[in-house]
Amino acid sequence: DAGVIQSPRHEVTEMGQEVTLRCKPISGHDYLFWYRQTMMRGLELLIYFNNNVPIDDSGMPEDRFSAKMPNASFSTLKIQPSEPRDSAVYFCASSFGWGFSTGELFFGEGSRLTVL
Amino acid sequence: GIQVEQSPPDLILQEGANSTLRCNFSDSVNNLQWFHQNPWGQLINLFYIPSGTKQNGRLSATTVATERYSLLYISSSQTTDSGVYFCAVNPGAGSYQLTFGKGTKLSVIP
Numbered sequence: 001d002a003g004v005i006q007s008p009r010h011e012v013t014e015m016g017q018e019v020t021l022r023c024k025p026i027s028g029h030d031y032l033f034w035y036r037q038t039m040m041r042g043l044e045l046l047i048y049f050n051n052n053v054p055i056d057d058s059g060m061p062e063d064r065f066s067a068k069m070p071n072a073s074f075s076t077l078k079i080q081p082s083e084p085r086d087s088a089v090y091f092c093a094s095s096f097g098w099g100f101s102t103g104e105l106f107f108g109e110g111s112r113l114t115v116l
Numbered sequence: 117g118i119q120v121e122q123s124p125p126d127l128i129l130q131e132g133a134n135s136t137l138r139c140n141f142s143d144s145v146n147n148l149q150w151f152h153q154n155p156w157g158q159l160i161n162l163f164y165i166p167s168g169t170k171q172n173g174r175l176s177a178t179t180v181a182t183e184r185y186s187l188l189y190i191s192s193s194q195t196t197d198s199g200v201y202f203c204a205v206n207p208g209a210g211s212y213q214l215t216f217g218k219g220t221k222l223s224v225i226p
Contacts, residue, residue, distance in 0.1 A: 104164035
């Protein structure tokens with residue numbers, strides 16, 4: 001099976017521009033997570049979905065960030081307008097179930113965002 | 117929230133050496149995973165191990181949930197083992213967030 005697929009792998013943009021990151025979870029997985037990784041803060045959970053429904057977006061830093069999951073095989077994370085402090089690696093991850101003995105998390109390769 | 121501490125923070129090994137990485141956590145967990153982030157930034161699953169022992173080739177892991185720690189053993193290390201090893205836990209009880217430790221940075225030199 002293909003793993004979690006993210007695009008683009010690298011994005012360089014200018015401050016104020018809209019950025020859209022895309023994710024295709026592993027087929028059959030019902031949980032999808034968006035994480036952000038920076039040197040200063042490590043890995044942070046931004047938002048997660050269960051069966052395409054956003055469950056907890058308390059990690060989304062500001063209203064400039066939004067995420068959608070229109071179907072079981074696709075999710076987007078959008079930043080509008082982007083700022084230099086948004087520069088980070090954004091990871092998408094998926095799992096089947098969540099709880100004891102289930103919920104093994106698989107990560108995509110990440111999207112490295114640089115905002116100039 | 118739950119605290120995750122990993123040790124050592126940095127480790128340099130000669131190729132062929134063995135090592136043990138430790139993860140301590142402050143509360144009971146129902147999910148614990150070990151990941152390897154390679155020098156290209158990819159986060160790779162190593163083990164899903166909320167309790168017990170598992171082995172995969174040169175790597176093995178043990179979690180003693182009652183004592184709130186997990187160990188990752190790397191035997192006969194290779195240069196390709198270099199990178200950062202993360203332990204991540206979830207306390208359950210309605211939490212869906214994996215809390216990551218700060219990682220152990222491993223450098224294996226030829």
